Amino acid sequence: FHMFKVKSLLMPFDAQKTFFSPKMLVNSSADFRFYIENQTRDDVSRKQVRIYQLYSRTTGKHVQILGKKINANGDDGGKYALLVVETETFGSHIRIKGKESGYYICMNKNGKIIGKPNGNNQECVFVEEYLENNYTALVSAKYKGWYLGFNRKGRPKKGSKTTQTQQEVHFMKRHPKGKVDPLAEFRFTTVTKRTRRARRLKHNPKTN
Structure with a gap:
């Protein structure tokens, strides 16, 4: 050498x-x-963590993680409906954890939706699919073609009985009632002199 x-x-x-x-x-x-x-x-390993709610198109309510049990009957702003969503740097693979319960949404080999305290298993990873109607579908990263879905009563559907076109698997991301995403204002806005002036007027309106 x-x-x-x-x-x-x-x-x-x-x-x-x-x-x-x-x-x-x-x-x-x-x-x-x-x-x-x-x-x-x-x-x-560098995760992007966001907190929001998942509005169910079927029930008109929100996904909530009570522990091992998960349903789509949560009220807007309810503590069990607040979800901590961990997004991986590459792609749109996410893990969803209940802020209050600390349990993750997972799908087992039978297609059953369950809550687990440890989300490191591949069964707890979902892939976001953005639909044309502004809704989002979440398909299992491990079991291809099996989606997170809830029936009209808010109960979880078996993954093997779901398809992307079903309303039961359509969700919309929402911020808790009365709260605004602190990054939303800056995500799609280019700051110029005009926008700065508009913000000043918004926060300090003139009084007659």
């Missing part, structure tokens, strides 16, 4: 390129792949 190092320092750059053996190139490729995988894992 030391002899190769000395020779590589003395040899011209073009000659060095032809000196590497196929075995060394394979090792270098493996090292690079290992580095990329580690970097990817580090990036994925």
Whole structure:
């Protein structure tokens, strides 16, 4: 190894390129792949956490996590309807946890929706699918084609009996009653002199 190092320092750059053996190139490729995988894992570990409610199109109420039991009969602003949604950096894979109960929404191998205290299992990961009608569907990341859904009584539907076109699997993200997402104002707004002036007038209206 030391002899190769000395020779590589003395040899011209073009000659060095032809000196590497196929075995060394394979090792270098493996090292690079290992580095990329580690970097990817580090990036994925950085979660974006949001708190909001999931409005059910079927019941007209909100998904709530009571613990092991989950339904879609929650009131707007109800403590069990507040959801902590962890979004992975890459893609739209999410984990949904009840802010009050601390349990995650999961789907087991039978398609049953249950709450679990630990959301690290792949059964607790869902993929967001954005629909044309402004609703969102949540499909299991582990069991392809099985969706999170609730019937008219607010009870969970078996994943195997769901399809994306069913209203039972359509949800809308909502902020708690009387609360506004602090990032909403800045997400799609370009700040200019005009918008600054508009904000000042909004917060300090003139009185006659």
